[in-house]
Amino acid sequence: MTNTELLKEIIDKSGVTITHIAEEMRCSRNRVYAIVNGTGGECTASEIAGFARILHMTREVRDLIFLPDDVSETHE
Numbered sequence: 001m002t003n004t005e006l007l008k009e010i011i012d013k014s015g016v017t018i019t020h021i022a023e024e025m026r027c028s029r030n031r032v033y034a035i036v037n038g039t040g041g042e043c044t045a046s047e048i049a050g051f052a053r054i055l056h057m058t059r060e061v062r063d064l065i066f067l068p069d070d071v072s073e074t075h076e
Helices: 006-014 018-024 028-036 045-054 059-066 068-076
Strands: none
Touching: 006 028, 006 059, 018 028, 018 045, 028 045, 028 059
16 A cells, blocks of 8 residues: 555655656556545556656655555565
């Protein structure tokens, strides 16, 4: 499950707009909003990679946002 609060915080701090994220990821703004609000179901690997690239996330931050707690804990 996506850590929506942390994702929103990173987007806010980055100054990047949802429109820009959608354009870079080549998806709809509705899809980006669904992911950010936690209503879009599971993210695809390409969506996760897109967010990480556009928002300059480290692997650790990416994993905190997009990996379930039980998975990220086993890879520490």
